[in-house]
Amino acid sequence: MAVTVADVARRAGVSTASVSRALSGADGVSAAVRERVVAAAQALGYRPNTVARSLRTTRTQTIGLIIPDMVNPFFSELAWAIEEAAHEHGYSVILCNANEETDRQDGYIELLLARRVDGLLLTPVLEESEALRAVARQGVPMVFVDRSLASMEAPVVRADGSLAISQLVDHLVDLGHERIAVITGPQATVTGRERLAAFRTAMRARSLDLPDELVRFGNFQADSGRRAAVELLDLDEPPTAVFAIDNLMTLGVFQEMRRRGLRIGSDIAVAGFDDPPWFQLLDPPLTTVSQPVTRMGALAVDMLLEAINAGSVESHLLDCALVIRESCGETAAPRETFRSRHMPPDENPVNDYGDD
Amino acid sequence: MAVTVADVARRAGVSTASVSRALSGADGVSAAVRERVVAAAQALGYRPNTVARSLRTTRTQTIGLIIPDMVNPFFSELAWAIEEAAHEHGYSVILCNANEETDRQDGYIELLLARRVDGLLLTPVLEESEALRAVARQGVPMVFVDRSLASMEAPVVRADGSLAISQLVDHLVDLGHERIAVITGPQATVTGRERLAAFRTAMRARSLDLPDELVRFGNFQADSGRRAAVELLDLDEPPTAVFAIDNLMTLGVFQEMRRRGLRIGSDIAVAGFDDPPWFQLLDPPLTTVSQPVTRMGALAVDMLLEAINAGSVESHLLDCALVIRESCGETAAPRETFRSRHMPPDENPVNDYGDD
DNA sequence: ACCCCCCTTGTAATCGATTACGCCCGGTGC
DNA sequence: GCACCGGGCGTAATCGATTACAAGGGGGGT
Numbered sequence: 001m002a003v004t005v006a007d008v009a010r011r012a013g014v015s016t017a018s019v020s021r022a023l024s025g026a027d028g029v030s031a032a033v034r035e036r037v038v039a040a041a042q043a044l045g046y047r048p049n050t051v052a053r054s055l056r057t058t059r060t061q062t063i064g065l066i067i068p069d070m071v072n073p074f075f076s077e078l079a080w081a082i083e084e085a086a087h088e089h090g091y092s093v094i095l096c097n098a099n100e101e102t103d104r105q106d107g108y109i110e111l112l113l114a115r116r117v118d119g120l121l122l123t124p125v126l127e128e129s130e131a132l133r134a135v136a137r138q139g140v141p142m143v144f145v146d147r148s149l150a151s152m153e154a155p156v157v158r159a160d161g162s163l164a165i166s167q168l169v170d171h172l173v174d175l176g177h178e179r180i181a182v183i184t185g186p187q188a189t190v191t192g193r194e195r196l197a198a199f200r201t202a203m204r205a206r207s208l209d210l211p212d213e214l215v216r217f218g219n220f221q222a223d224s225g226r227r228a229a230v231e232l233l234d235l236d237e238p239p240t241a242v243f244a245i246d247n248l249m250t251l252g253v254f255q256e257m258r259r260r261g262l263r264i265g266s267d268i269a270v271a272g273f274d275d276p277p278w279f280q281l282l283d284p285p286l287t288t289v290s291q292p293v294t295r296m297g298a299l300a301v302d303m304l305l306e307a308i309n310a311g312s313v314e315s316h317l318l319d320c321a322l323v324i325r326e327s328c329g330e331t332a333a334p335r336e337t338f339r340s341r342h343m344p345p346d347e348n349p350v351n352d353y354g355d356d
Numbered sequence: 357m358a359v360t361v362a363d364v365a366r367r368a369g370v371s372t373a374s375v376s377r378a379l380s381g382a383d384g385v386s387a388a389v390r391e392r393v394v395a396a397a398q399a400l401g402y403r404p405n406t407v408a409r410s411l412r413t414t415r416t417q418t419i420g421l422i423i424p425d426m427v428n429p430f431f432s433e434l435a436w437a438i439e440e441a442a443h444e445h446g447y448s449v450i451l452c453n454a455n456e457e458t459d460r461q462d463g464y465i466e467l468l469l470a471r472r473v474d475g476l477l478l479t480p481v482l483e484e485s486e487a488l489r490a491v492a493r494q495g496v497p498m499v500f501v502d503r504s505l506a507s508m509e510a511p512v513v514r515a516d517g518s519l520a521i522s523q524l525v526d527h528l529v530d531l532g533h534e535r536i537a538v539i540t541g542p543q544a545t546v547t548g549r550e551r552l553a554a555f556r557t558a559m560r561a562r563s564l565d566l567p568d569e570l571v572r573f574g575n576f577q578a579d580s581g582r583r584a585a586v587e588l589l590d591l592d593e594p595p596t597a598v599f600a601i602d603n604l605m606t607l608g609v610f611q612e613m614r615r616r617g618l619r620i621g622s623d624i625a626v627a628g629f630d631d632p633p634w635f636q637l638l639d640p641p642l643t644t645v646s647q648p649v650t651r652m653g654a655l656a657v658d659m660l661l662e663a664i665n666a667g668s669v670e671s672h673l674l675d676c677a678l679v680i681r682e683s684c685g686e687t688a689a690p691r692e693t694f695r696s697r698h699m700p701p702d703e704n705p706v707n708d709y710g711d712d
Numbered sequence: 713a714c715c716c717c718c719c720t721t722g723t724a725a726t727c728g729a730t731t732a733c734g735c736c737c738g739g740t741g742c
Numbered sequence: 743g744c745a746c747c748g749g750g751c752g753t754a755a756t757c758g759a760t761t762a763c764a765a766g767g768g769g770g771g772t
Binding site for chain 4 (some may be wrong): 380
């Protein structure tokens with residue numbers, strides 16, 4: 001059916017070895033032969049069978065990408081960045097959506113290993129996973145993205161929100177808030193843990209109280225954010241500001257407040273995490289902590305390729321940036337303070353990641 | 357290095373043929389042998405090499421997906437739906453982002469064919485493409501999604517917005533609008549052409565004028581929508597309503613109006629296309645034409661598998677639904693009309709696609 | 713008791729590339 | 743003029759599975 005090296009060899013009047021050499025650009029072929037081979041390949045419409053090549057070379061030029069939720073703008077942007085970077089290096093990406101379920105994740109890992117991907121990029125779902133240990137044991141190159149696992153030694157690239165979160169708390173306090181609630185993610189995820197911890201220490205640094213009732217746990221989905229907002233707003237003494245640690249949960253919070261007719265920015269403050277394009281179009285535009293997604297994706301690929309080619313790699317922690325807009329009452333005649341004078345609400349900090 | 361059938365065969369004391377048969381669940385193996393083989397495979401941690409299998413069977417259980425823009429929520433949702441459906445059928449998907457560039461698309465096609473994908477799912481970029489003809493000529497199963505090409509015979513699955521657009525125009529007219537502008541996509545795309553055409557006929561049906569100055573062309577990106585909005589609002593006689601035919605351009609329109617301090621819904625009406633979750637969170641919530649994305653993705657996979665296994669497939673046209681919210685002035689004491697009485701603004705029509 | 717059939721199993725070819733190895737030939741150094 | 747060296751090329755092994763074909767063996771029918 002399809003044209004093979006043998007066909008090309010026959011037409012060019014040479015051996016399959018020469019065809020392979022000529023086409024792969026290896027040396028050890030005369031210019032004359034190379035020319036004849038290229039012409040024959042062209043004439044026959046030869047298209048190398050990478051399946052056969054992979055079998056022989058044990059390289060598939062493919063990486064497996066497992067993310068928890070493609071529809072989450074953060075992850076779809078991440079997937080985009082990763083595909084882009086991989087493509088630039090001649091790698092293809094097999095996309096897998098673990099749906100935050102360990103079983104699915106493990107099934108995909110198994111699948112990808114059977115497909116002999118050259119490496120694995122993933123945002124792990126939960127703490128323990130037999131499939132993951134198998135990967136590590138077999139020495140398959142792997143890099144974690146956005147989340148790491150305490151129990152595993154794999155290199156990670158992710159963004160540390162601690163600094164930006166501390167700035168956010170300062171910002172809120174400067175705007176007069178003291179009763180600030182947080183909606184965090186599952187404590188089995190580093191992001192969920194770390195962002196909560198960062199928030200806690202920032203509050204403590206400002207000598208503010210953070211009672212348990214103001215700490216809520218979601219699952220990174222919009223609806224869990226909405227439910228958390230319901231609980232918070234139904235409190236005897238509701239918070240004056242709510243901080244949600246991912247974009248979907250922020251969406252849910254926004255939705256619930258809107259439903260109750262609360263004016264965000266004046267009646268109550270909302271701060272979010274991540275920065276999809278539409279965050280600035282909400283009313284009011286959202287103040288948020290933004291992650292350097294593009295750089296993270298590119299770095300993930302670089303690290304994985306290094307793991308594939310060189311061996312060991314070290315982890316990378318990137319910084320997040322606080323993007324101040326209007327959802328925390330910045331426009332509502334804020335108290336005159338040092339910080340608010342130096343960060344006027346209408347001066348949106350430029351995202352300096354070089355992304356987008 | 358890795359465990360192979362030969363290793364399993366040796367340990368189980370049988371031939372490689374028996375191993376293959378036992379593990380693939382084929383009949384013609386005794387229960388005893390099957391048991392021994394499974395045990396041996398288990399003990400050795402055998403993981404089949406699908407590369408070798410694919411070489412032999414000429415099936416890769418892989419489909420190639422080429423979309424123009426992963427970051428567009430419409431396409432990322434589509435990609436999600438497709439991956440989901442493919443996975444259910446035991447197929448993996450290689451994700452490619454053509455970035456609306458023909459060269460990139462063609463490069464990806466070439467790549468995917470070299471990888472011997474079992475089929476191709478794509479949203480084609482432009483009218484003509486040599487790589488695409490090559491696919492067709494070679495008989496590689498292919499299904500177009502969301503866009504079709506007049507010059508090619510491949511089956512398509514997409515959503516026809518005509519009916520919903522006509523309803524939208526009715527809706528706008530009932531709210532008192534007559535000077536309605538449209539921001540459409542490249543006329544090289546079916547969607548761009550069809551939606552404009554549908555809008556034109558709907559306007560004509562209502563005997564409304566649609567001068568050229570009210571027809572603008574974007575490229576499906578937010579910024580092109582913003583620029584079109586600038587031009588429209590700078591007109592001597594600006595429109596009272598603007599309809600943008602995809603979600604990103606709608607975003608741009610929204611942005612520009614917000615920038616000018618226009619109150620959407622009262623000063624000017626905006627209607628969009630697609631329905632990402634945050635459309636209902638904008639202020640005001642957007643009235644929009646929504647596509648059955650999930651069903652489209654599932655259908656695309658079904659069609660492709662049928663093309664792979666059976667042969668020919670026929671195209672499918674799905675219907676869009678008008679989702680009425682508040683961005684067209686629905687809450688602003690609309691004129692009492694038949695339609696507005698029967699479609700009160702606070703009664704959001706349920707999305708009956710069964711998605712999400 | 714004999715034969716035939718079918719079920720089970722093994723041997724080896726096969727998919728399409730890459731590549732180790734060896735041959736041949738021309739050129740160079742002595 | 744002879745031996746050696748090395749570049750160019752072909753032959754055939756190889757990657758790891760699937761599968762066509764053949765062969766062996768047990769059971770049932772007559």
